[in-house]
Amino acid sequence: MVIQTPxxxxxxxxxxxxxxxxxxVDAMSCPHRLNFHLHTVHSDGKMQPVDLIQQAIAxxxxxxxITDHHAIAGYYIAKKYLDRSIGQSSDPQSLPTxxxxxxxxxxLIFTQVHILGYGFDPEHKAMxxxxxxxxxxxxxxxxxxxxxxMHLAGGLAVLAHPARYRRSPEDxxxxxxxxxxxxxxxxxxxxxxxxxKPSPRQTEEIRHLAESYGLMHTCGTDSHGFKISKRL
Numbered sequence: 001m002v003i004q005t006p007x008x009x010x011x012x013x014x015x016x017x018x019x020x021x022x023x024x025v026d027a028m029s030c031p032h033r034l035n036f037h038l039h040t041v042h043s044d045g046k047m048q049p050v051d052l053i054q055q056a057i058a059x060x061x062x063x064x065x066i067t068d069h070h071a072i073a074g075y076y077i078a079k080k081y082l083d084r085s086i087g088q089s090s091d092p093q094s095l096p097t098x099x100x101x102x103x104x105x106x107x108l109i110f111t112q113v114h115i116l117g118y119g120f121d122p123e124h125k126a127m128x129x130x131x132x133x134x135x136x137x138x139x140x141x142x143x144x145x146x147x148x149x150m151h152l153a154g155g156l157a158v159l160a161h162p163a164r165y166r167r168s169p170e171d172x173x174x175x176x177x178x179x180x181x182x183x184x185x186x187x188x189x190x191x192x193x194x195x196x197k198p199s200p201r202q203t204e205e206i207r208h209l210a211e212s213y214g215l216m217h218t219c220g221t222d223s224h225g226f227k228i229s230k231r232l
Contacts, residue, residue, distance in 0.1 A: 012154050018099060018119045019156070019182075021063055022216040027187055027198050030219035031229045035064045036101065036118065037160065037185065037220020038228055040078075043068035043103075043133075045224045049078035055228045056096045057085070064228075065101030065118055067220070070133050072122045075100055102127075103160060105135040108143040109175045111167045113159060115146045116185065116218070120155025127153045144179045151180070158183040158218050163190060163202040173209045183216030184209070189231060196221050196230045 025034065039045030040052055047055075049066065052074075056064050066075045079098055086092040102117040120127060126149040129140045139145055150157040159176045162169040162184055173184060186207045187198035198219065210217055225232045 015119050015154055015156060019216065022156075022183055022218055025187065025217045025219050027203065030187055030198070031061070031196055031221050032059055033062055035061055035220050035223075035228055036067070036099070036158075036218050037103075037116065037188075037222045038064060038066050038101075039068055039103075039222070039224050040066055040074035042071045042074035042077075046226050047223070047228070049074040050081045051226075052228055053078045053082050053085075053096075053098070059229065060094070061096045061228075063097045063099065065099040065116075065220075067101040067103040067116055069103050069105070070130055070135065072100070072102065072131050075122065100155070102130060104130045104146050105141070106143040106146045107141050108159075108172055108179075109167060111165055111172065113143065113165055113172060113176075114161070115143060115150075115181070116158040116160045117146075117150040117153075118156045118158065118218075120150050120153035122153075124153035126150075143176065143181075147176075147179050147181055156182040156216075158185055158216075160185045161188045161190070161222065162206055163188075163199075169202075169206050169209055173206070173215070174213060177213035177215060181215065183218050185220065186210055186217035187219035189221065192231050194230050 040049050068074050104115050147157040189196050190199040222231050
């Protein structure tokens with residue numbers, strides 16, 4: 001009888017750094033220090049990637065990710081612009097770090113959810129099904145497959161806005177944890193307030209659940225409009 005051993009994936013130094021960033025996240029982290037949920041015209045947002053980076057620089061954001069739906073083109077454009085800005089800057093340390101990001105539709109306990117991926121290699125073959133500009137189907141659509149692909153590509157997987165689905169966070173978070181998800185988008189503005197702030201009631205509930213299952217916290221404005229500091 002052949003005994004199969006689990007696939008062990010060693011984390012890169014950049015992924016470990018990303019974990020350290022998420023370990024520091026609290027209710028005040030977003031949107032002026034961190035922003036890990038942003039959309040551009042390359043999915044359903046209104047901002048051009050360069051405009052997004054210019055706003056991040058103006059706000060002195062330290063770390064961010066463009067999380068377009070099933071698309072990575074906005075990240076590449078923003079990265080090229082940011083790399084050029086760093087090369088021309090007299091103080092490159094003051095400019096933000098842009099992490100690879102994606103938002104993927106997936107089925108979790110028969111409920112469609114969104115899973116955010118961070119710090120992965122966009123050219124890894126495991127991510128190919130999720131970079132085609134549309135929701136996948138079959139086995140690729142299952143949350144376990146999405147999480148595995150993000151891990152194989154060296155990244156982290158996070159359940160987005162867990163209080164926005166048909167099933168409750170009490171159902172979804174334990175199910176996601178059982179599949180090996182890394183974190184939860186704990187700090188999220190469900191009421192679209194301006195200025196942006198995480199919704200207190202949902203945040204407290206989700207933070208407690210995430211910590212119960214040993215999951216990291218993330219935050220982001222989920223911007224779809226012309227300002228990275230608000231959702232719409």
